[in-house]
Amino acid sequence: MDSSGRHLAQITFTCLALVTFPLVGDGADMSVVQRWMSTNSGVHSIKIDFSQTRTMTSIKVPIRQSGSIWLNYRSNQFRWQVGNPPQTIVTKHNGQLYIIRTAMKKYERRSASSGDVPHGLMAMASGFPRSMSEFQRKYSVQSIGTTGSTYEVVTLPKGQAGRGVKTFTFILGRDDYRLRGMEIILSDGSYVKTAFNRVTPNAGIPGNLFTPDITGFKETKF
């Protein structure tokens, strides 16, 4: 989409529905979040295998995908991919976000700090919050509840990341307080649910994983 098209798209679509949700604020049990943050100590890298379900109001049936995320906190790099073999790869390195569609042999570059970073990916691209202060700087907690064996930390991303997002929920294990998944509900009613099937802390990550070979790929604007 060229810049003009994007402009119209913004005029027409960026203003997502206004929503209401209960305020919890100071009443939430923040010790759950505190304990989650403490599980991050000593973790320098992580690999997560996930499955994702996207339910969109404009599509009749939900779309299911599985994929993996690699995060290297030391080098501030990450890679996200869906499909096997990967259909879409998103990597972050040198302050740039690369979105690669392998089947189409096309890729797009975006600034990793821009507002164009997709919902959810923003959380991953900058790494999940690793300290209480970072968490509170980025999210405001709406409620913290329990469902079966998990805690549900319902938040709203602060600032630009929160625009168009109805809720952003972190799902934590009640036994170990580790992140098990997340659920993003957008203002138009669409939502994406990501379940972390396997989490491998301090996984060995090959150096070239964050810089996939895009030789022969055409740069584009998706």
Place this chain on the structure above:
Amino acid sequence: MTRLHPIIVVTVIGAIAAFCILRVQFSATLYEMLPADLPEVQGMDRLNRYFSRDGQLIVTVKAEESYLAEEALMSLSAKMEETPELISEVFRELSLTELVTEGGGLLAWLWMNGSSENLAELGSRLSAEGSPLAIGEAMASLQSGFFDQDVIVTSYDPLGFSKIGGLMDGDAGEASGPDPMTSTDGTFQVMYVEGAGVDFSNYRDAEVWLEKVKAFVREWEQEWIATQGEEAAIEIGLTGTPAFMAEVGTEMEKDMTISVVVTMLLISLLFWIMHRRTRPLSWLVSAMLAILAITILIGGVLFGDLSVMSAGFAAILMGLAVDYGIVLYREAMDSGGDAKALRRSVGPGILWAAATTAVVFLSLNLSSLPGLAEMGNLVAMGVVVGALVMLYGFGPVAVSFNRGVVKKPAVDQSRKDLTRVWAGVLAILVPLGAIVSMAMKEMPHLEANFHPFRIRESPSMVAWQQLQSELAGRENAVPTVITGDSIEALNEELDAAAERIESAKEAELLTQYVLPTAFIPLPKQQLENIETIRSLLNEKTRLISELNEAGFSEEGTRLTQTVFDAWSNYTDQLAEGELVLPTGKLAEWSIDRLFAEEEGVYAALATVKPSSPRDREWVAAVCSPNTVVASLGSLGTALNERIGQDILRVFLPMMGLLSIMLGVVFRHWKDLLLSLFSLVFTGCIIVLLTVWTPMSWNSFNICGLPLLFGTGLDFSIHMIFALRRSGGDVGVARAGIGKALVFCGTSSAIGFGSLASASAYGLASLGVVCAIGILANMVVAVWLLPRWYRCLHRLSS
């Protein structure tokens, strides 16, 4: 008649004057008091005429968090929609679902109004061969695992109707896509509210409506805090045309009322201190009120609505007109004759003084500022009315009050004052100090960023400035209005403006610009595209069916449906020869802000961002008779340039002419020199104040210079002639004319000084400068000039 109780007299005439003041209609259109030939002023005029709605209020919401701002705005808008008697329509950012419903009409129109090549490309995409590919790509995008804005857009627009090229011509950079209603972080949001139930062209009605809205918002805020808690506190701002109009109009009424009341009270106090009599004072006050009432009535007939600057005329007039009453009263005390004799003795002097003062104020017509000229005309008219009312109304009263009064002997004030020693020292020190101050610190200059219609303590202006700074791309963006007397002419003007703007961008005079080319109706283009659109309409059923089969829900096909429905309507309109404009709430919203038609003139709104907003080089590069900019940044510079020319063109020749006249009056070089030196001395005092105090010059108060020059000459002439008559006796001169000058100077300074609290910054600064200048003139004429006179004429003590 003089036996009437003073309270009855003042009450009756005061009530008449108050009635007249209340009937005054002020013009809240501030740019009308500025030079109409400036492109910046024309820009404001045309922006107001074509793109501003009298009843459209902008409501701003600022919160700590974006979700609070969103929720608050939604709650407030929902409550407002429930009060149709107060608010007819609310426009806030639409939800995605609403945009899908409302956006189709605009998109369909843009394709139909756009280039045939673009439409052909769309036709190819929608063809039986192209559509499966487009739908497949859209579905691949949705299945890619992404969940960003583009994916969501694609899910509602799989055929890519929103992928339209050349939408906003220009080089807007980041400014091309800012959200016009929400800040980047979402914590600041706006909505537009269309008022109902009153005539918004009348600022008094607008004020009543605005107060109701404020009360409504306060009530909602209380409910909001009660349900959400103190931590959800938000800040609400109200701005836009009705807020500005209500504020400016009521502030002007307040300015006039306060300045008149303050002037009356202070002048009354001054009179009482000097004469210790209340009955003549009540008649004097009544005469002044009568003068005000008559002048307002005549002014209303001659000028219609008064501008913000004219609000100050009443106080100035009071300060000047009272002098004639005082002259009559003192003469009646001294001479003791009847009213006819009184008029014979001081009438000619008063009439000449009134004529001279009127001419000085009429000279403000030579200024480039219509607002100042109007004020000058009102004061000029008022002083003539004042002279007549005082001579024929207050004169007989003054005679009747002074029958049988024993005149007190004059007290010689010359021996106990310090001016005998200091007059000579000050004559050297003050000019020297002024020169050294200018050399050491700075030369007096006009404020570069002066905004003549800045209203002090204006909540609507504060809200407007917050809106400009919070919404991305709004800072330093200058609305540019292009006009033509037909749509074809408008498009030609737009093309010409685009060339000039692009050249200005290449010359680095502009950093960015946005042209509304795609939003201006092109009837020929629409007719050219009609056949292609008709052929596309035939594909509708097939395309909807393909989308359904691919898995898109009813919501996912709604936009496609509305685009085809709109095309169907547009082609019918075109077939009937109508000018086709887009339909739907979003379409009206977009087009109304970029294209307008009023009384046969078509207008388009572009935006430019100058590299140096205060410079005027970019204004010259962009503007033409049909392309003007509503630039506040360069307006201050333009006014300063214009006033600088005025000073050279008007003030300097006037000074030369008056100097020649002085020579004729005095017929003595020493007296001419003294008179001119007095003016220079006063000028030096003002320079010292400008350099060492916050007092500054701007394009409005600089126009007070001719007034100060006139009063300075007036005072020095009176004193020099008194000194001539008394053979240089300072005591006698001060006891006679000196006392009168003190009263006149103080009362005039009170009149001007009462404007210091005026809402309009320009008017307030004019009042301050003139009050200080007149006091300086008075002090120089009464206390210093007599000593210089004796020194120059080598008179012994």
